[in-house]
Amino acid sequence: MPEDADNLFDRVPEHIFRPLGAHEHARRNWSLLNHLYNDFFAPEADPPEGEGWTQKRVVASIERFLVRWDDEHETNVEERGTPVNIRAHDALSSFLDSGWLSIDRVGFTQFVIMRPTVQNLFELLKTFAEQGPEFIGGRVQSVRNNLLQVQADPEKNAAVFQVAAKECSALLRMLNTTRMRVREASEYLRTQESTHLFLEKFFGDYISSLYIGDYSDLFSRNHPLASRWDIVDLASRITEEPESREQLRRWYRKNLRCRSTEEADALIESDTARVLALREVDRLLARLKDAVTRANDQALGYLEYKVRSQGNFDMKTDQVINAVVRAADSRPNDKNLALPTGWSQGRLLSEDALKMPNKKPRKRRGAVIQKRQLSPEARARRLVRQIMKGNREVSEARIIQYIDRHVDSGGILESSSMEVDSINDLCILAAFSRLGLIADRTERNARAGIVRPTLFKELNRHIEIELTGERFENEYIEAPVVRIRRRKDGSTNNAN
Template identity: 30%
Template sequence: MTAFTSVPPLFSVVPDGLFGPLASTNRLRYWQLLCRLFGEFFGPDAPVPPSHGFPRREITAAIERCLLTDDPWEDEGEAPDAPLAARAAGIYERFRAAGWLRQERVGAREMVSMTPAVAQLLTALIDFAERGPAFIGAKVRSIELQLRQVVEGHAGADTLDEAADQARQLLSHVSAIGVQIRDLMPELSRAESTAQFARTLFERYVRELFVGDYAELHREDHPLARRTSILGMVRQIEHSELRETMVQWYADRATQGDRERAQQRLQRSVRRLHELDRIDEYLQRLDEDIRQANRRALAFLDYRLRAPDRLDTLLQRACRGALNAPEDELRLPVAPGALMDEERLRAPQARPRPIPRTANSLAEPTPEQLARLNLLRQMKRVRLVMPEDLARYVDRQWHDADTLDSQSLQIDTIADFRAYQTLLTLALRSRRGGGLRRDDPLNRMLRGFRIEPVEGQRAGNDYLQAPRFVLRRTRKTA
C-alpha cells in the first residue's frame, strides 16, 4: 500500500459514476448537453445562479430544446417513440445519478445545482478540449514575475506554488508536442489528394500543434533566455532567510502547524522550478521531431506533385481490365519471334584490360623520425580538450562540493592548463544575456555542471590573469 500513498484521491472529491455518461454509446451527445447546460446555467459566462439552484423544470426544458434542434441519439433502452418530455427527464436522471447535477428539495420545489468540485472538473475538461498552441514566452515571463514578487517579499508561498505548477505544465506541454507530431504524420500520409494533405498539414500541423512563439525561441530577447535569472531566484529562496518565511507560511496555512510537511511542500515547489533547467533537452528533441516531420511532409508533397494525375486510379483500371479480358486477347508487349533465343540476347561486353601499374618505392622511416612523429601526436592530443577530458578535470576538483570557484582550480600539467582555458572561454561566452546559446558548439562541453561568470572580479594563477567564474554542479557525473 505504500506505493499508492502519493496518488491523488480523485474519487473522494468527485462521485464514483461521474464518467459513466461520457463512456456510453451516446457519449458525444452527453458531452454536448453538459457543455450547453454548463454554459447556460452553471459556467462562468452564465448569469449568477440563485443560491438554492434552478428549478428542475428549467433544466429539463433546456434538455428538451437541445433534443428538438439536434436528436440523432442511439437507443439505450428507451422506446424510440417516447415523448420528448420523458426522454429529457431520462437524460436528466442519468446526469443526476452520475453526479453531474445535484437535486435538493426546498419547500415543495425540487432545485438543481452543480457542486463546486464537479464544476471545476468540467471547466478543466472544456479548457483541455479547447487548448491551442502554447506561448512559452508568456509562461516563462509569468513564472519570472511571480518569483520576483516572492523574492521581494510582496507575495507568499501560494505564489511560489503557482509558479511551480506553471513550470511543470510548461515542461509537460513541450514534451507532449513531439508525440502529437509523430501521431499526426501517419494520418497525413493517408490523405486522398494533394489538396487534402496540404490543408490538413497547415491547419493541424502548423496552426494547432506548433508552439505559438516557436520561431522566436532562439532569439536573445526571448523570455526563455532569462531562465538563468529564474533559477537564481529559486536558489535565493532555497538558501536564504526566505526559506524559513516560506516554511512558516506553509505551516500556518497548509499543514496545520506540521513543519516537516511544510518543508516537504517547499521542497516540492523548488524541485519543480529547478526542472526548468532541463527545458533545453525537451526543445532539442522537439527540434528533431519537427525537422523529421518537415522532411516527410516535403517528400510526400514532392511525390504527389511529380506523380501522374490519378495514377492509383489508372493502375486499378488496368488491373481490372487485365482480369476481365478474354484469354486470347491477353499477350505480352513483345515483338514476334522466339522470346529467349540466344540471337536476341545482348553480346557480352568486353572489358578493357587494366593499365599495368608500377608501385612507388617506399622508404622506411628512421627511428628518430618515428619518435618525432609520436611526440608530435602526443603534443597535439594533450592540447586537444574533449568533453570527457573537461569532465575528468572538473571531477578531480569538486571534493564533494556543489560549487567550485575558479581561484581554487589546480593546474599541474599542459592538459590541465588547456582545460582551464576552455572553462575560461565558456565563462566569457556565458556573459551574454541568457547564458550560452543552445546552438553554441561549446555547449556540449558542459556535462554535469554549468558555469557562471562573476561580474567585475578577476582571478589569477601562475599562468593567466582572467575574469573570475564559478562552476555549479547540476548532477553527479560518473
C-alpha cells in the first residue's frame, strides 16, 4: 500500500484552504461559504429550476452578502471604492480556483456546483465551528440501544454493531479533548486584564458553551454512563455466542470485503475492543474532573483577587482623613475626640487596654460506655451461624480436599458417583455444575480465539473438569454430570 494512500489531498483539491488562509478576508470568506451553502447547497435549500445554479444567480447572491458585510464590518476605503459586482466576481473566481465551487457544463450552459466530497468537508468544518456543549448521556443511551438491537436480531442488525463501536471511540475522544479544551480556556482567561471581560468570558463562553452539557449529573448513579458495564457485558455476549458471532462474521465478510474468516474476526475484535474500552472511562473522567476543578479554582481565585485589589484607595484614604479633620474642628477645644478605629482608646498601657481573662471551660464528663454482654442464647445463635457459614464455604482448598478423598492421582470420576457425607460435601458437589459450565465456556472462547481471565487458577493445576452432557439426580440435588480428571502431578498439600 502506498504511503500517501490516506492523504487528505487525494480526496479534496490541494488549494482548497487558500481562501480561508487569507489574512484579510479569512473570516469574510468563511461567512460567504456559509451564505452560499445555505442559499444553494444545503439539504433544506430551494432546489434549482434546471440542472443547477447559473453563474449569474450565484454572483447576485454574493453581491447581497458583500453589501450586508460592508454595513456590519469595517471595510477599508479602497475596497469599498471597488464596484460590488467586480468584488463578487473576484470572490467567485477565488472559490472556483481553490476548488470550493466547480463549473458543470450541460450543453452550452454553465452551472455552479459544489462537489459531494467538498460539501462533506465543509459540513465537517461547519459542525466543528458550531460545536456546543456535548451531552454524554445521549451517546451512552444510543450505544446501549444499538447493542440491544444487535443482540435481539444479529442477522438483521449486524451493521449496527460497527456503528456502536465508532460511537464508543468518539465518546472517549470527546472526553479526552474536553479536558484539553478546559486547559486552553483557563489559560486564555488568565490573559484577560479587565474584570468585565473576564466575567463575560467565564460565565458566557466558558460555562455555557464549553462544558459537557450534562456534566453536573455525570458522576451520579442515575446518569446513563453508570450502565457502561452493561454495555461491556452486552458486547462480550454478542461476540462470544456462536450464533451471533457467525452473523457478524458474515456481515463483515460481505460488506467489508474480507478475504477470509480470520480477517473478519480481526475486524470484529477491533470493534469489540472499542466498546470494551469503556472500562477505562473512569480514568478519563478522573482526569477531566481534576482539570475542571483546577480551572474553576483558578478562575474564582482570579475573580476574588480582582474584586479585592481594584479600587481608588488613595481617594478613599483622603476622604477619611478629611472626615476626621472636620469632626475634630467641629468640637470644642476642651473636648477629646474618640474615634472607633478598631483598637483600644486612651493610653497604650492601661487597664482599659488589657484583655479580659478567659474563663476556663468546664470539663464535660463523657458518657460511660458499657461493653455489651451477650446472653447465652445470643452466643449460641452466633456460634450456629458461624458453623452454618463454615459448612457452606466453597473454596479452592476445600474443593481440592474433597477431590483428594474421592479421586486417586491420575484417576477419573464423574460427579454422579461421588458421595455426600456432610453439608459441605453437598455444597461442593453443587458447585461442580458451575465449574463445568465455566470450563465449557472457556473451551469455546479458546476455539474462537477469545482470551478471558482464568478463574480458580490454583484448582486448574490439580484437576480438569468437563461436562458430559448428561444429568444425574440423588436424594439432594439434580444437576449436570461433570467428569473430573485428577492430574498425576497435582499435589494437594499446598492447597490447605
